[in-house]
Amino acid sequence: MATIKDVAKRAGVAISTVSAVINRSAPASQAVIARVERAIAEIGYMPHRAAQTLRSGQSRVIGLIVPDITNPHFSTVARVTERVCMAAGYMTFVYNTGEDTDHEMQIIKMMRMQSVAGLILISTRSDAAHGARLMAEINVPAVLMGSHVQGVPFDVITLDEVRAGQLAIRHLLDLGHRRIGVISGRTGVSTHEERLEGVRVAFAERGLRLDEDLVVPANFAEGEAFDAARQLLNRRAPPTAIMTLSILMTVGLMRSLVAMQLTSPRDVSIIGIDDFDWAAIMNPQPCAIAQPIVEMTEVAIATLLDQIETGKPPSGRRLLFEPKLVVRASCAPVLV
Amino acid sequence: MATIKDVAKRAGVAISTVSAVINRSAPASQAVIARVERAIAEIGYMPHRAAQTLRSGQSRVIGLIVPDITNPHFSTVARVTERVCMAAGYMTFVYNTGEDTDHEMQIIKMMRMQSVAGLILISTRSDAAHGARLMAEINVPAVLMGSHVQGVPFDVITLDEVRAGQLAIRHLLDLGHRRIGVISGRTGVSTHEERLEGVRVAFAERGLRLDEDLVVPANFAEGEAFDAARQLLNRRAPPTAIMTLSILMTVGLMRSLVAMQLTSPRDVSIIGIDDFDWAAIMNPQPCAIAQPIVEMTEVAIATLLDQIETGKPPSGRRLLFEPKLVVRASCAPVLV
DNA sequence: GTGAAAGCGCTAACAG
DNA sequence: CTGTTAGCGCTTTCAC
Numbered sequence: 001m002a003t004i005k006d007v008a009k010r011a012g013v014a015i016s017t018v019s020a021v022i023n024r025s026a027p028a029s030q031a032v033i034a035r036v037e038r039a040i041a042e043i044g045y046m047p048h049r050a051a052q053t054l055r056s057g058q059s060r061v062i063g064l065i066v067p068d069i070t071n072p073h074f075s076t077v078a079r080v081t082e083r084v085c086m087a088a089g090y091m092t093f094v095y096n097t098g099e100d101t102d103h104e105m106q107i108i109k110m111m112r113m114q115s116v117a118g119l120i121l122i123s124t125r126s127d128a129a130h131g132a133r134l135m136a137e138i139n140v141p142a143v144l145m146g147s148h149v150q151g152v153p154f155d156v157i158t159l160d161e162v163r164a165g166q167l168a169i170r171h172l173l174d175l176g177h178r179r180i181g182v183i184s185g186r187t188g189v190s191t192h193e194e195r196l197e198g199v200r201v202a203f204a205e206r207g208l209r210l211d212e213d214l215v216v217p218a219n220f221a222e223g224e225a226f227d228a229a230r231q232l233l234n235r236r237a238p239p240t241a242i243m244t245l246s247i248l249m250t251v252g253l254m255r256s257l258v259a260m261q262l263t264s265p266r267d268v269s270i271i272g273i274d275d276f277d278w279a280a281i282m283n284p285q286p287c288a289i290a291q292p293i294v295e296m297t298e299v300a301i302a303t304l305l306d307q308i309e310t311g312k313p314p315s316g317r318r319l320l321f322e323p324k325l326v327v328r329a330s331c332a333p334v335l336v
Numbered sequence: 337m338a339t340i341k342d343v344a345k346r347a348g349v350a351i352s353t354v355s356a357v358i359n360r361s362a363p364a365s366q367a368v369i370a371r372v373e374r375a376i377a378e379i380g381y382m383p384h385r386a387a388q389t390l391r392s393g394q395s396r397v398i399g400l401i402v403p404d405i406t407n408p409h410f411s412t413v414a415r416v417t418e419r420v421c422m423a424a425g426y427m428t429f430v431y432n433t434g435e436d437t438d439h440e441m442q443i444i445k446m447m448r449m450q451s452v453a454g455l456i457l458i459s460t461r462s463d464a465a466h467g468a469r470l471m472a473e474i475n476v477p478a479v480l481m482g483s484h485v486q487g488v489p490f491d492v493i494t495l496d497e498v499r500a501g502q503l504a505i506r507h508l509l510d511l512g513h514r515r516i517g518v519i520s521g522r523t524g525v526s527t528h529e530e531r532l533e534g535v536r537v538a539f540a541e542r543g544l545r546l547d548e549d550l551v552v553p554a555n556f557a558e559g560e561a562f563d564a565a566r567q568l569l570n571r572r573a574p575p576t577a578i579m580t581l582s583i584l585m586t587v588g589l590m591r592s593l594v595a596m597q598l599t600s601p602r603d604v605s606i607i608g609i610d611d612f613d614w615a616a617i618m619n620p621q622p623c624a625i626a627q628p629i630v631e632m633t634e635v636a637i638a639t640l641l642d643q644i645e646t647g648k649p650p651s652g653r654r655l656l657f658e659p660k661l662v663v664r665a666s667c668a669p670v671l672v
Numbered sequence: 673g674t675g676a677a678a679g680c681g682c683t684a685a686c687a688g
Numbered sequence: 689c690t691g692t693t694a695g696c697g698c699t700t701t702c703a704c
Contacts, residue, residue: 283619
């Protein structure tokens with residue numbers, strides 16, 4: 001492999017000049033710049049990243065930590081992250097927590113070993129104890145997506161979660177549903193808490209109340225949602241509509257319907273937070289609350305890269321994005 | 337950040353001893369090992385990866401290059417890779433080619449800058465010119481998945497592609513279909529060529545011939561498959577069944593049916609190579625040729641890590657895995 | 673602009 | 689086992 005020394009020799013300049021040209025860290029004449037760049041091209045020189053990292057204490061790599069890359073919602077986040085980071089000259093490590101907090105911490109440790117320049121984190125918990133642990137382990141700029149965490153100063157890029165829950169329930173109430181089941185996530189995660197709060201708000205604004213007995217937690221997991229749905233639908237007075245708080249749980253619910261040979265919306269209306277790219281080929285075509293996930297990801301990364309490059313401290317703000325109701329066949333008026 | 341020097345001081349041993357203990361690169365007494373390990377734990381020491389990489393010339397990172405991480409087939413590959421590599425003490429860079437050869441080469445360059453220890457590559461082309469370019473850029477152990485490439489010595493982990501095409505067409509022929517449309521990939525990629533060969537073989541073994549006029553290329557892309565399907569189904573004598581050569585193209589086909597208000601299998605039977613985790617909630621439930629993708633990925637990584645750690649040259653073998661027909665509702669007997 | 677030199681944290685080699 | 693040393697490729701500083 002060619003080194004910076006080889007470039008210097010070939011271009012007939014000093015090593016420090018080559019470095020200055022590459023990093024634009026010191027002025028150089030046009031003639032010198034041209035000579036250096038030609039030499040770089042001729043011998044196919046590429047800076048040795050590990051050497052740069054060792055010397056500068058910072059790699060041009062950012063870490064993206066998501067719950068599960070096989071969830072299409074997060075694979076989109078990963079794809080956008082790759083594109084935006086590459087354009088800015090950064091590489092990306094993508095890792096999955098599997099909704100497991102210990103694993104999340106382990107990944108953060110690995111990221112730290114790699115001297116990542118920054119982190120995009122979709123965290124598994126929102127409580128202060130977790131926040132304290134994060135602060136002890138994260139020593140680089142970071143941006144939270146999705147859930148927020150108490151006691152950390154990072155910016156948060158998130159859906160208006162309350163409104164998302166509210167939009168979904170409003171739609172069901174508008175269609176006349178009153179016995180509404182909710183397949184929820186996990187206590188202690190802000191996305192769970194706030195989406196559920198939106199559900200309650202939507203009931204309250206009509207002078208109604210959510211039947212808490214019809215709220216079944218499923219840990220944001222497909223398998224648990226499958227069971228939760230079955231349990232809800234096997235009750236003596238089953239709900240006429242079911243809402244889920246996330247995409248994989250919608251899949252679990254839909255699978256349950258198939259297994260129980262029920263049809264939506266005939267037997268039950270369903271709606272979930274998070275939309276599907278493949279909604280058109282699903283049965284039923286699911287009514288959903290969509291997030292502007294591409295835009296959110298772009299903003300998250302722009303925010304992170306800005307903090308990395310300027311050294312600015314995080315603003316600590318929560319940036320809320322608007323959820324949007326996407327009406328599809330899976331919700332029908334309740335039978336009177 | 338604590339360094340190896342701090343550990344040595346705290347444990348009261350030499351730096352070289354700490355290194356020896358960490359890497360098991362030289363014998364050490366139990367007592368010394370214990371002291372060192374305690375010191376490491378106490379000060380929370382972690383080796384500085386960039387320093388190790390710079391010194392050893394090799395990072396403990398492998399690169400995984402896939403067409404598109406938002407394709408569930410490849411997100412599974414990524415997930416398995418992460419798990420297996422982490423267990424072996426490696427990290428993973430996952431990158432998307434988007435089926436673009438120039439981008440593939442660019443990614444390989446980036447990987448090289450990072451001194452990755454090895455590569456898992458799902459390549460965009462199979463021809464010798466591409467092979468030569470790869471050989472010029474890849475200077476580490478590598479394993480190919482999916483497509484193979486002429487003129488490269490790497491091991492290849494792949495489906496028995498011919499058989500996959502054969503199984504699909506046999507199933508359609510068994511159901512009485514004769515006018516069978518094929519939505520294919522891209523000339524010059526082995527997965528395309530071999531799956532198509534399997535199609536022809538299946539016709540031939542019944543004394544029939546594939547109508548080449550019904551083969552429409554779609555570049556393994558959903559959008560192009562959408563158009564291809566529409567075009568096939570709008571013909572004067574449309575096929576009674578359509579097969580696709582990959583999962584995204586099956587999605588494109590199914591979307592086309594929705595857009596044209598056609599129903600499968602009533603209006604047309606469909607089958608595709610690659611199975612869906614979410615088949616149960618799709619409409620129609622797609623008949624598919626499944627790959628043992630988890631097992632294939634595990635083997636690919638085991639092969640790669642073995643070559644990395646032993647320095648063994650690749651065997652250059654193709655390891656073929658058995659495709660499996662998964663019968664679902666989307667294929668019905670042809671109407672007589 | 674040059675050229676020399678220090679040092680990031682680690683590994684490996686060597687003499688004791 | 690210790691203690692020392694060189695050096696991986698780079699950035700940065702400093703005197704010129």
